[in-house]
Amino acid sequence: VSNLQIDGDRLWQSLMDMAAIGATPAGGCNRQALTAEDGVGRELFRTWCEAAGCSVRVDAIGNMFARRAGANPTAPAILVGSHLDTQPTGGKFDGVFGVLAGLEVIRTLNDHNVATESPIDLAVWTNEEGARFAPAMQGSGVWAGVFEIDDAYAATDKTGVTLETALRDLDQLGTEPAAPFPIKSAYEIHIEQGPILEAKNKQIGVVTGVQGIRWYDLTIQGAACHAGPTPMNARRDPVRVLGQLLEVIYALIDRHGPRARVTFGELRAEPGSRNTVPERVTVSVDLRHPDQTVFDQIDRDLRELVGAATLPATLDEFWHSPAVTFDATCIETVRAAVSARGYPALEMVSGAGHDSVYVARVAPTAMIFVPCKDGLSHNEAESATADDLSAGANVLLETVLLTDAR
Numbered sequence: 001v002s003n004l005q006i007d008g009d010r011l012w013q014s015l016m017d018m019a020a021i022g023a024t025p026a027g028g029c030n031r032q033a034l035t036a037e038d039g040v041g042r043e044l045f046r047t048w049c050e051a052a053g054c055s056v057r058v059d060a061i062g063n064m065f066a067r068r069a070g071a072n073p074t075a076p077a078i079l080v081g082s083h084l085d086t087q088p089t090g091g092k093f094d095g096v097f098g099v100l101a102g103l104e105v106i107r108t109l110n111d112h113n114v115a116t117e118s119p120i121d122l123a124v125w126t127n128e129e130g131a132r133f134a135p136a137m138q139g140s141g142v143w144a145g146v147f148e149i150d151d152a153y154a155a156t157d158k159t160g161v162t163l164e165t166a167l168r169d170l171d172q173l174g175t176e177p178a179a180p181f182p183i184k185s186a187y188e189i190h191i192e193q194g195p196i197l198e199a200k201n202k203q204i205g206v207v208t209g210v211q212g213i214r215w216y217d218l219t220i221q222g223a224a225c226h227a228g229p230t231p232m233n234a235r236r237d238p239v240r241v242l243g244q245l246l247e248v249i250y251a252l253i254d255r256h257g258p259r260a261r262v263t264f265g266e267l268r269a270e271p272g273s274r275n276t277v278p279e280r281v282t283v284s285v286d287l288r289h290p291d292q293t294v295f296d297q298i299d300r301d302l303r304e305l306v307g308a309a310t311l312p313a314t315l316d317e318f319w320h321s322p323a324v325t326f327d328a329t330c331i332e333t334v335r336a337a338v339s340a341r342g343y344p345a346l347e348m349v350s351g352a353g354h355d356s357v358y359v360a361r362v363a364p365t366a367m368i369f370v371p372c373k374d375g376l377s378h379n380e381a382e383s384a385t386a387d388d389l390s391a392g393a394n395v396l397l398e399t400v401l402l403t404d405a406r
């Protein structure tokens, strides 16, 4: 057990300095991936890291790694970090906290002349949010070998600018290959983006995994007809069938308990006229579960329900992020760090995607959560207390030290 304490005021000040870049009038941040604002944020990060004695390298997809050298030059790195890009109306803490908590850990080690055996690599992953370029978690995905780099380069924003051009324009197209290097353990600390820690009055979440996510489009084909003259029993009304389907799908999800979640966030009827029975309805489906076996079973049941609909219906899956179970040793290390520091904590599964989902494919990984006010995120009002953020950074510090010692 170490007695090192991070400097909470310095951490808070760094968060506020970063939040000033792309600050919105409503108190949030608009620092979307590889915009001019992101470029300024990246330069500030580089300046801070170099002042802290780190060497900064940038890989071919723009991921930044600031390295604090270890005593053993051949030891695998301890990786910490997250992302600096935000949603268009994002907050001050999502991602940024994970990066600047890592910086605060390095600054604290420097202040106390603590040498670690392993080097510490502090990562800034490119385009985690997926707001300007799709998909999300792009930099970590390319790095982990989940996405082809040429596909990522070709991604365009709404104005037709490719990600490759954006990288070049900001001088962030690095020379390092975007590929894993030897890593002992990887940790990402993040605001929870949900209400559970706050509701249960806990300061730290020990994150054991990430929910699986499937995105589908559900389409039901009917026949358009006049809303007046056509009797109800003579219609092929896709909305009626949608109503029946939604009822059985909700029942399926409820049978699987509170860890299963389904959301129909976008509904579209075509042609979209008040006095015409729609020809077709299309509904977005977002399905989540933390256990891949159960998740796959729900997927099969869902397909069966859609197949049994009384009008032609299709369920097109176009994105699947499998459920992730984090590394047992990394989780145990976070647990030990929390108990050494004595903060009230809870074990939980992340409901949102994170870079750690992809990092976990190539390195032993775990995450740490801290509460955020009202569970709010992807919102300019996103808020967290300095006290909780300090507690989280202290857990990250302890986690790094325990990892180095094992």
Ligand SMILES: [Zn+2]
Residues within 6 Å of the ligand: 083, 094, 095, 128, 190
């Ligand atoms: Zn994030």
